[in-house]
């Protein structure tokens with residue numbers, strides 16, 4: 001009988017422990033997404049007379065972080081201010097933080113002012129290429145619903161995309177060199193719409 005009670009107690013303890021563990025994994029694991037606002041400091045990115053890519057993408061990243069609709073996700077900024085980070089440091093910082101996902105934010109440039117649209121980039125050399133590509137397709141399509149031409153997903157082996165040990169998507173939201181895209185991108189009231197389309201692609205709203 002003692003033996004049976006002993007086994008019963010052991011069983012109770014095991015079940016309780018398993019439940020506690022389970023609850024912990026559901027309620028304490030937050031999905032971490034790094035928002036990598038491109039460029040910074042002396043590296044302005046695309047520049048027009050009045051506007052610089054580094055400022056636009058930092059503002060958009062802040063709107064994404066500040067309006068996060070999900071308590072399950074933690075957005076972390078790779079740069080918070082106007083500091084320059086070389087791409088090797090970006091990749092190293094990402095790998096130190098071990099996020100679940102990285103979104104690099106950029107706006108595009110073309111010598112031809114007629115070139116317009118939104119596109120996403122992923123690296124075939126990244127181990128999480130398939131996952132990143134699936135999300136990249138959703139993001140391009142969702143952002144294009146705001147009035148951008150959908151240029152789709154492009155394979156690129158840039159350092160950050162290639163060296164991140166996590167799914168990584170670079171978003172070129174639109175062309176700062178195109179009148180239509182620029183009008184949208186310089187109006188800060190539109191940033192919440194961009195954020196909402198990204199949340200939607202991530203399944204957060």
Ligand SMILES: [Zn+2]
Nearest residue numbers: 038045106107
């Ligand atoms: Zn850029």
